[in-house]
Amino acid sequence: MFNSLRPNSLGELLEIIDNGDYYIFAGGTDLFIRKRQWQGAERKFDKDVVFISHLEELRGIFEDRNYYRLKTCVTQDEVANSDLLPDYLRIPYGLMGNPAIRNTATVGGNIVNAAMVADSLPLFYALDAVIVLKSIQGDRILSIRDFILGRYKTDRYENEIMYEVIIPKEDFTGYRYKKIGSRKSSILSKLSVFMVYRKAHGKIVDIRVSVGAVNDVPIRSEEAEKEFIKDNNLDKFLLTIREMMEGEDDRRSTKLYREEIGLRIIKNFLEEVMEE
Amino acid sequence: MKIRDRICRVDSVEKINGKVRYIEDIDFENLHFARTLRSGIAKGEILSIDYPEIPDGIWVVDASDTPVNEVLMIKGDMPVFADKTVNYIGEPIALIVGKDKQQVIEFMNGIVVNYRKDEGIFHIDECRGHEDMTYSSYEYQKGDIGELDYDDTFEKVYSTGYQEQLYMEKQGLVGEYSDNIVTIHGSMQCPYYIKNALIHCTELPGDNIRVIQNTTGGAFGGKEEYPSLMACQLAVAAMKIKAPVELIFDRREDILYTTKRHPSQTRIKTYLKERRIVGMAFTYELDGGPYWGLTDVVLQRGILTLTGCYNIENVKVEGKAYKTNNIFTGAFRGFGAPQSMFALEQHMNQLARYLNKDPIEFRRQYFVKKGDISATSGVFNETIMLQEMADKLEKMSDYEEIKNKKDYYHGVGVAFIPHGGGFTGDGEASHIKAVVNLKKDESGSVHILVSSVEMGQGAKTVLAKIVASALDIGIDRIVYDDPDTFKVPDSGPTVASRTTMVVGGLLYKAARKLKPLMSQKGEVLVTETFKQPDNIKWDQTQLRGNAYLSYSWAAVIAEVEVDPITFEIKCTNIHGVYDVGLPIDEDTFIGQVHGGVAQGVGYGMLEVMESIDGLIQQNSFSSYSVPTMADMPRMYTDWIYNPYKEGPYGAKAAGELTLVGVAPAIASAVQDAIGIEINDLPVTSEKILAEVLR
């Protein structure tokens, strides 16, 4: 048996998780499924559960001069249909899951779950996003890279919730996104590639490339990006990314496909951008 | 009503408004829940089972409780519960039963099974030449392949993988025992198969066994033989506990451990003389899994029409099914034909390319026609309209235009498919011996009394329509309840595309008999029994004669686009022309076409299912990818009328046919698009990449 709690405010939530060990339940689209055991029987929650998605303080999409801020319980659908957010955020969110999932699944859930296949992580890696964690003791602010420690591993303390993700605004000229699954919708990625760039006077002055679902965490090399801006050497860039890839054969795809096609997509994207 | 009237499906309203109740929705007093203790290894011996102390309210039901520990299918080699030896991962060892699911789970978590593990057999390559690993082996010939005069040969090997039925409603039955009667309720295709299995297992007289079908949410063959195993377990459990027991699988359990489509390998060698086919030799092999099941019949259906829509003068066919320690393979829409027709049609496409001919033109030279001799040396008795179908297909698809589309990554593929209606050979007369009853009651309503089930395919609509039209009464006067073996005769299993053609044919005859009696007062009962038409001759020992009562035909074109960077495949269009005699209900038939295309798209390019050392890897909706709406092509469907004399209003088989041609058409379209040979299903981006890099 387990209890489930539904706090009335963020303050109450922080009190609760400071005093015990809980499963934090946002949209539940990862958690609830992972805890199934036998249809009609209780889910196998071995700790109490605290619901958070009803808390107004955890909802909403905001912007100021320099940043977009997505509160943790914003749903994927809200991102996909936001008037405020740029296409390079909206479009990838619109390709996640299916309509029913997008209506429930939250931004924070995808990040904190830290699955290898989490589609939002490559975006946040490329965009240098920052995660804000809250506990009764106060806030901690971590870069996405420092927050994600590995497959299903984050640097969150048990008495913390993820509060929001902050995305620096940049004056990008364009973006590219490709998600590949074994079918066209309602499917976890076997590979995804995200790219944003800025061109000035016909030259690439900013480029960010990240690859999802190949390694435990998204692949991105800022070093290689800087070099590429200087020398426009595509082969060298691809080689660096290739060396970072640690794909595996699994039930969704093969190492060969993930790595080879990942590189082909990057090559194609970069060639397009260079020619533009 | 008239047969061509357009009507609403008779079961649609209650299914859409949610009133209909599936087995899981039904309350039974004092219901107990069963969960299966399964083998964790693929082959070996159970040395001991350490059970925790059995608490009050928990029962263990196993082989020691089972009167006859055999599930009667074709043979009885499969045990109801594994006793000492296990032969596949997931094989049932016991049912753990209790009223509280949590208590059952906790008890199960404490069970330890100790095994001696043996080396399993996981690939048919290891079985060749071993008699003890061969379930059945057939060979037949037409003409003489040994004495051929030829100047060229063309030889290829084709393979196909597993496919899961993925019915929406998972396997589920409830067993009861009272007044010395065992009753099984639930989701099923073949109430009398279950009844016969129960008589064998419980040793109770037939009168003490009752099987009642409930609304069944899809089956596709998956609920043909498998529920017999579950029913035997539940009968034993209910007799022991003296309470109703429910066994409903979880989705993962259902994907992992119930029957799958047989993986296959087919070798085809074509002999050519002056660029014409003079002979073909086939070797067709199936992975039959750990027990006989229905594999022998699947094998027969796979080989009996191996020459497809073509008249080939010299033919040699070998078919073999092997015993492995992989998952139990069994019935699935198409029943051996999706495998063999993929091989044949892909071979024909490759031959056409080899001979530099258009694939449809090439096929036209060989199309069978009335009076021709079939591969099994029977005579095609009926009119065959393949040329007309090809004309229609070319026209509706704008064939000349689409095949010359210059986009490098657009491809067009073709398949022509026969499908025999009803059981193979003389099976309808010698094994099934279908009986149907029609009863007019006092109020003037007419009851269809058959064991054929509605499982989503439209049987209730179609059979009711046949009877109402033959009697010329409104369809609202037809009553067709879910079958209960205490009330209905054995009209046979709901399989083999036989329900409309054979059972519907008998109901039509019964209705004709009843018509003049409709004005009689009180109850009137008429019976009709299957008789084999005189022109059907079959020798089962030689596999010689008319392999089927009649054939339906399909002509399919697939168009695909392949992404040049990622090799993702999109099937954009499926054009299909069908000969099902006469579609009894056009909307129901279109439903069969669309469902067949969906399952064919899955089989052709999406549904990867791999087994490693006997364990299926893709075990959930998220890893086993059936098509979503976004994956579906546009479907253009048409048919020709070619009535079959014995069928009701001329109707022939329609259920399985629509699936079979889709995968080969897609595979050949991909081949056309990228110029790489596709000899293995499903076609995936991963396989294309591997080929490109080779």
Ligand SMILES: Cc1cc2nc3c(=O)[nH]c(=O)nc-3n(C[C@H](O)[C@H](O)[C@H](O)COP(=O)(O)OP(=O)(O)OC[C@H]3O[C@@H](n4cnc5c(N)ncnc54)[C@H](O)[C@@H]3O)c2cc1C
């Ligand atoms: C059919 C289906 C399709 C899917 N498709 C995709 C897809 O295309 N791409 C993709 O990336 N994912 C997909 N998913 C996975 C899932 O929907 C996403 O990961 C989703 O974003 C999770 O959000 P949630 O709110 O449901 O998380 P939950 O299940 O509620 O939580 C996930 C984890 O994060 C923790 N958590 C959540 N919020 C917080 C917080 N504020 N503070 C601390 N911890 C928190 C939870 O405790 C839990 O451990 C799919 C899932 C399904 C069932």
